[in-house]
Amino acid sequence: MILSNTESVPGKTITEFFGVVTGSTVRAKHIGRDFMAGLKNLIGGELKGYTELLGEARRQALDRMVQEAQSVGANAVVNIRFSTSSVAQGAAELFAYGTAVRVD
Amino acid sequence: MEFRGRLPEEGINVSRTHPLREALHLSAGLFLVGAVIVMLGAVLVDRIVPHIPTHWETTLFGSYGSSVAADAENGEEDAVLRASLQALVARLASHWPETPYRFRVIIVDQPEPNALAFPGGLIGVTSGLLEKVESENELAFVLGHELGHFHNRDHLRSLGRGLVLSLVLASATEGSTGNLVSLAPALAERSFARDQEREADRFGLELVYREYGHVAAAGDFFTRIHLPGTALERELVGYLSTHPVSSERIGALRVLGREQGWPDSGELRPFSR
């Protein structure tokens, strides 16, 4: 599955397009376990644990979007965008969406 | 369309102001605003407190310390002593005819000499104080001082000031310095400001004059109480304790007696333990 955030896949032509496909995971954005966040909150710096956590969650969202695209018979998703929204007290949705297409 | 790899200038998106200076400015501003509010609050409290009816105070705090008093009243050996203390307080209070309080005295078993006034009309005297007292006149002054605190509604004032202080602290720090905020009202309740102590002294001295016709030996108790340590240590302890430093206090009492024209000598009534 080819993924791109441009409107077409560079170097290829779109022959069919199927519509919007999405993938999302809902994560508790306020994370209790600290991953050294306590110390980092004092002196600042990257919270590597959180970075990995959110990166992993976003990969999951992308995977789900790819699954949706596969189910409609696409071999590429174009114009991919991400969104993060707060859905409940302390929880946020990590959301990826794009248009499923067939390219040659 | 040619690509040229160039980096933009550093630091455009970050203001180059020194954060320490900014912190200092903001903190100073905040402290100033807070101090002004606390001072205005103190003035407001002092204005309002005299208008609060005393029966509110007795209703609110009436049961406060009654359990303490009940426990203390169970000791049989102290019953006679307590009765004489109670009678002394009653005699002193008779010179304050409009008093709305029903005063109760209890004896607290502690070696340090101290006298405390609890909101609602309860007066506590430590056994250590009773051991050091040599004349009834001295004891009368100590008790009169506590009556002075009731007369001036000092408990309510301290409560009010503590409230203002904790409100200002809470709003400034958004509750993040939690233990500091909870400590302030407790501290404010326990100690009275020095001018409050001075006013209580005035009232106590006047009661002594009314009762005995003179103010001899009223301050003698304090000359006898020696705080341990060097002069500086005593100064420090006195500063931080609930009552002002002895030497200052005695001096002030003498000046007051002289100003009012109250005789400085006279017969002392003995105090029997």
Add this chain to the structure above:
Amino acid sequence: MDPDLIGAMLQLGLPLALLFGAYVFGNISENAHYRRLRRRERASRNFPAVTFKSIPPAWNVVNAELVTGNVVISIDHFKRFLAGLRGIFGGRLKSYESLLDRGRREAIMRVKEEARRRGAHAVINIRLESARIASSRRKGKGTTGVEVLAFGTALKLAK
């Protein structure tokens, strides 16, 4: 002076020391990060990363794929305290500017590095998103950190 005021002032000593320590070490940590960023940016300045979608005609695109880079950065205790003070008086929140600047540059750097790892030669259509990570202990009121996400399409070119 009231004894209660003295007691309150003594209680202020520990938080002040913490603030000072956070200021000093926070500055050290931030400057080190900036040094690392500048070094990596200089090293990769000839790797094109652009926000537009147009592909230069000279480029012969062999492969295209989505790449992302993200980072969650926290600011130090002193800057957070400064922001709290600012919140009372209003005005520009300068202490957070460097946080976002670092976050963006780090995220874009990671996109470039990820693209390079996959054998690409350029990234087009870069987009940025930021989100606040809140503290769970303070019931979502504090700011633990900021997440910056950067994503684009990495192109492998035929030389």
